[in-house]
Amino acid sequence: MSLRLGVPSKGRLMEQTFDWFSARGVRLSRSGSDREYAAAVDGVEGVSLVLTSAGEIPRELENGRLHLGVTGTDLIREQLPFWESQVFELAALGFGHADLILAVPKFWVDVETLDDLDAAAAAFRGIHGFRMRIATKYHRLVREHLKAHGVADYQIVDSQGATEGTVAQRTAELIADITSTGATLEANHLKMLQGPPILQSQAMLLGSRQAGWAAVSDAATALSGQLGLTLPTDLS
Amino acid sequence: MADKTAIRAEAERLQAVFLAKGVQPVTLEFLQPAGTLLDLYGEDIRARAYVTFDPVHGEQMLRPDFTVPVVQMHMTDGAEPARYTYLGDVFRKQDAGSIRAREYLQLGYEVFDRANPVAADAEVFGLFAEALAGHKPQAVTGDIGLLIAAVKGLSTSERRRAALLRHIWRPGRFRALLDRFSDRGDMPATRANILEKLQNSDAAELVSAAGPEIGLRSADEVVARLDTLKEDATVAPIPEPERQAISDILALSGTVQHAAVALEEIAQAYPAIAEAVARFQARVALLPNPSEIGFEGSYGRTLMEYYDGFVFGFSLPGADIPVATGGRYDALTRVLGQGRSIPAVGGVIRPDLLVAEGAR
Numbered sequence: 001m002s003l004r005l006g007v008p009s010k011g012r013l014m015e016q017t018f019d020w021f022s023a024r025g026v027r028l029s030r031s032g033s034d035r036e037y038a039a040a041v042d043g044v045e046g047v048s049l050v051l052t053s054a055g056e057i058p059r060e061l062e063n064g065r066l067h068l069g070v071t072g073t074d075l076i077r078e079q080l081p082f083w084e085s086q087v088f089e090l091a092a093l094g095f096g097h098a099d100l101i102l103a104v105p106k107f108w109v110d111v112e113t114l115d116d117l118d119a120a121a122a123a124f125r126g127i128h129g130f131r132m133r134i135a136t137k138y139h140r141l142v143r144e145h146l147k148a149h150g151v152a153d154y155q156i157v158d159s160q161g162a163t164e165g166t167v168a169q170r171t172a173e174l175i176a177d178i179t180s181t182g183a184t185l186e187a188n189h190l191k192m193l194q195g196p197p198i199l200q201s202q203a204m205l206l207g208s209r210q211a212g213w214a215a216v217s218d219a220a221t222a223l224s225g226q227l228g229l230t231l232p233t234d235l236s
Numbered sequence: 237m238a239d240k241t242a243i244r245a246e247a248e249r250l251q252a253v254f255l256a257k258g259v260q261p262v263t264l265e266f267l268q269p270a271g272t273l274l275d276l277y278g279e280d281i282r283a284r285a286y287v288t289f290d291p292v293h294g295e296q297m298l299r300p301d302f303t304v305p306v307v308q309m310h311m312t313d314g315a316e317p318a319r320y321t322y323l324g325d326v327f328r329k330q331d332a333g334s335i336r337a338r339e340y341l342q343l344g345y346e347v348f349d350r351a352n353p354v355a356a357d358a359e360v361f362g363l364f365a366e367a368l369a370g371h372k373p374q375a376v377t378g379d380i381g382l383l384i385a386a387v388k389g390l391s392t393s394e395r396r397r398a399a400l401l402r403h404i405w406r407p408g409r410f411r412a413l414l415d416r417f418s419d420r421g422d423m424p425a426t427r428a429n430i431l432e433k434l435q436n437s438d439a440a441e442l443v444s445a446a447g448p449e450i451g452l453r454s455a456d457e458v459v460a461r462l463d464t465l466k467e468d469a470t471v472a473p474i475p476e477p478e479r480q481a482i483s484d485i486l487a488l489s490g491t492v493q494h495a496a497v498a499l500e501e502i503a504q505a506y507p508a509i510a511e512a513v514a515r516f517q518a519r520v521a522l523l524p525n526p527s528e529i530g531f532e533g534s535y536g537r538t539l540m541e542y543y544d545g546f547v548f549g550f551s552l553p554g555a556d557i558p559v560a561t562g563g564r565y566d567a568l569t570r571v572l573g574q575g576r577s578i579p580a581v582g583g584v585i586r587p588d589l590l591v592a593e594g595a596r
Contacts, residue, residue, distance in 0.1 A: 152411025
């Protein structure tokens with residue numbers, strides 16, 4: 001059995017992950033055609049590379065099908081409520097920085113903070129007869145954030161993509177989404193609320209607490225040594 | 237997890253205490269319309285209730301508690317006064333890895349009676365104390381009615397009172413608003429900034445200059461709130477004795493007898509709560525063993541948003557979830573009663589926690 005390392009299967013996240021490993025003497029590559037997710041690892045024995053979507057990696061770590069995986073902290077926190085007992089963080093990779101933020105239309109000059117949002121939500125419910133809608137795919141993180149800050153009279157509507165467009169399409173009044181530069185918000189006439197973001201996310205190398213580590217201990221020792229990382233001592 | 241048969245047996249033994257008083261047993265639907273529950277509890281309920289979809293009736297929830305179906309049943313065809321007991325499973329979604337039960341029995345007792353609300357409060361509490369006596373629980377009570385009276389009596393604008401009333405059940409935000417309305421601490425920089433802009437420009441122009449009008453919330457609504465902000469900036473701060481009175485009520489902690497004395501002193505400085513304090517004292521006089529009943533000024537604020545009067549909980553030593561909770565929810569009957577309302581009070585017992593305690 002080999003140690004299974006999960007890495008996002010496409011885009012900049014995959015390239016930057018490959019670069020990060022390569023800078024530490026572990027060459028990851030995608031073999032064959034661009035369409036197939038076959039992959040290879042050079043530089044350490046007994047490690048197999050699994051290319052999969054960043055959104056799948058938290059679940060695969062949780063159920064132990066991956067020993068190690070690279071994904072965004074946003075996805076870990078959203079998908080794994082008790083993430084600290086299910087996975088462990090090995091290394092922040094220094095890229096993929098993005099903030100999970102709330103954004104409202106720019107012409108809402110009366111709304112700059114969560115406090116304003118709460119008051120505007122109360123008025124909105126009075127006028128329209130339903131709760132203000134927040135489009136997002138980060139249901140749990142947004143709900144917990146708003147609960148912690150005592151914001152009421154909102155509802156979450158699911159949006160798995162093109163979230164910034166939901167306000168103009170009138171399927172939501174505001175959005176919660178990941179942003180790195182704010183350019184997409186600007187293009188959609190949205191502005192971020194002031195104050196700290198809901199979450200500051202970045203790419204992270206994580207380990208699974210559910211995976212069988214005993215069977216891959218040689219590879220685990222070799223890989224962690226090569227990467228200069230220390231694995232927890234309480235893995236089974 | 238304790239044996240389900242043992243839990244049901246304990247639940248039926250407890251329900252016999254209620255039935256012996258001639259209380260009417262009722263059986264209620266498992267599936268509840270999600271819209272009604274979401275309206276009442278807000279988005280948080282989505283994290284806690286199992287949601288399913290019905291092609292005819294739309295989104296449905298597996299009942300997270302019995303309060304809504306009981307009130308709806310009573311408001312539709314209940315005789316007055318009415319006393320109901322029910323026993324059945326409720327369902328609460330728990331996060332992966334949580335050891336809390338997702339499905340458990342609740343035994344309930346609810347009173348719909350206009351005659352003497354204070355006596356009805358004491359009746360429910362007394363009955364629960366009697367049913368649980370063998371387990372020697374610790375009782376804690378609160379009174380949201382005191383807080384509501386204290387806010388309604390504030391010398392401030394109607395809008396500020398409404399904002400505080402809306403957040404009684406969110407202690408952090410309530411405190412922040414109370415401090416702001418009392419001019420304690422600085423005004424947030426963003427608020428100062430927009431007020432300054434409003435001094436020099438027309439609100440509608442500010443809005444149209446900021447960006448195109450997109451979405452359902454209109455520019456008129458934004459302008460209306462700017463007008464509200466301007467108006468609010470001219471409201472005098474809440475007088476210090478009134479703010480202090482609310483702070484003192486929230487800080488109360490001791491027995492109900494101790495609270496009855498302390499509240500009388502607070503009412504002397506802030507007479508707006510005198511009536512609510514008199515009700516509190518009348519209730520204390522009817523409670524069994526008041527020297528052993530706790531009172532916390534803030535108790536019940538994070539239980540359920542619909543409690544608006546007397547609230548109580550019974551806990552076993554060392555347990556973090558109370559074995560029984562309840563309270564008064566007059567306003568809820570108005571919300572669900574489509575124009576009609578009736579004073580209502582009740583509570584639920586969790587037999588599974590009692591059986592688990594017995595097994596320890």
